[in-house]
Amino acid sequence: MIDGRAIWTRNAVPKHSQYGESLRRFKGIEYRRWDPNRSKLGAALTRARQTQYELLPEPGDTCLYLGAGHGTSLSHLHDHVCGESNREKGRIIAIDLSPRCLRDLIHMSKKRPGLVPVLGDARKHSAWGIMVANRVDWLLQDVSQAGQADIFISAVHRFLKPGGKGLLSLKAASERWSGEGERAVFDAVAEQLEQAGLTIVERIDLHGLEDNHCLYYITN
Numbered sequence: 001m002i003d004g005r006a007i008w009t010r011n012a013v014p015k016h017s018q019y020g021e022s023l024r025r026f027k028g029i030e031y032r033r034w035d036p037n038r039s040k041l042g043a044a045l046t047r048a049r050q051t052q053y054e055l056l057p058e059p060g061d062t063c064l065y066l067g068a069g070h071g072t073s074l075s076h077l078h079d080h081v082c083g084e085s086n087r088e089k090g091r092i093i094a095i096d097l098s099p100r101c102l103r104d105l106i107h108m109s110k111k112r113p114g115l116v117p118v119l120g121d122a123r124k125h126s127a128w129g130i131m132v133a134n135r136v137d138w139l140l141q142d143v144s145q146a147g148q149a150d151i152f153i154s155a156v157h158r159f160l161k162p163g164g165k166g167l168l169s170l171k172a173a174s175e176r177w178s179g180e181g182e183r184a185v186f187d188a189v190a191e192q193l194e195q196a197g198l199t200i201v202e203r204i205d206l207h208g209l210e211d212n213h214c215l216y217y218i219t220n
């Protein structure tokens with residue numbers, strides 16, 4: 001739900017705040033405020049010019065999230081795709097490399113059915129690909145490490161349905177760059193995505209909310 005400049009998701013775990021975000025009731029339903037300073041997906045929803053209403057998957061979709069971290073963005077995604085007791089029958093497979101993050105994600109999944117946390121390296125499909133039985137409707141990658149575009153392209157080719165939605169959150173400082181500036185890094189990645197056969201629907205600059213970051217919304 002978008003209310004002025006704020007974004008809210010219907011809380012799938014009533015009375016529970018995931019990361020200190022505010023809760024409010026509207027017409028008897030509880031919502032959580034999606035903080036765009038704490039979530040790149042939230043920042044992209046705030047900043048998108050043409051695609052704000054398209055960026056998210058549909059309720060009930062199957063999603064793959066590479067680099068789910070401690071679950072800040074994921075919690076809102078889960079509100080939207082699965083909802084309370086997974087009434088929407090969605091599924092979100094959330095991969096992260098860090099055992100600390102996994103511990104938090106497993107804890108979260110107990111209250112959020114439909115969420116499937118997996119400890120794994122986004123680059124090593126053979127280790128966790130079996131968890132993704134069918135191609136997914138929506139794929140988000142937010143791993144701040146070098147080679148982000150290569151990792152994303154390979155995941156899109158392997159896991160995203162034709163015509164699916166893919167979101168790459170790119171951190172310029174994580175790439176090895178030769179000092180030509182972050183804009184040049186963002187341009188080079190855009191070219192790489194297009195050369196891999198992906199169509200960039202919108203390139204969203206997150207500057208001011210998540211400095212040094214750009215989010216590419218693609219379809220395949």
Ligand SMILES: C[S@@+](CC[C@H](N)C(=O)[O-])C[C@H]1O[C@@H](n2cnc3c(N)ncnc32)[C@H](O)[C@@H]1O
Pocket residue numbers: 038039040041066067068069070071072073074095096097098101120121122123142143144145
């Ligand atoms: C910026 S944080 C993610 C924040 C999260 N997406 C959010 O918005 O709430 C990046 C995460 O990527 C994970 N990561 C880094 N390299 C990875 C890889 N190769 N495979 C899986 N996860 C990775 C890190 O452990 C970290 O939790």
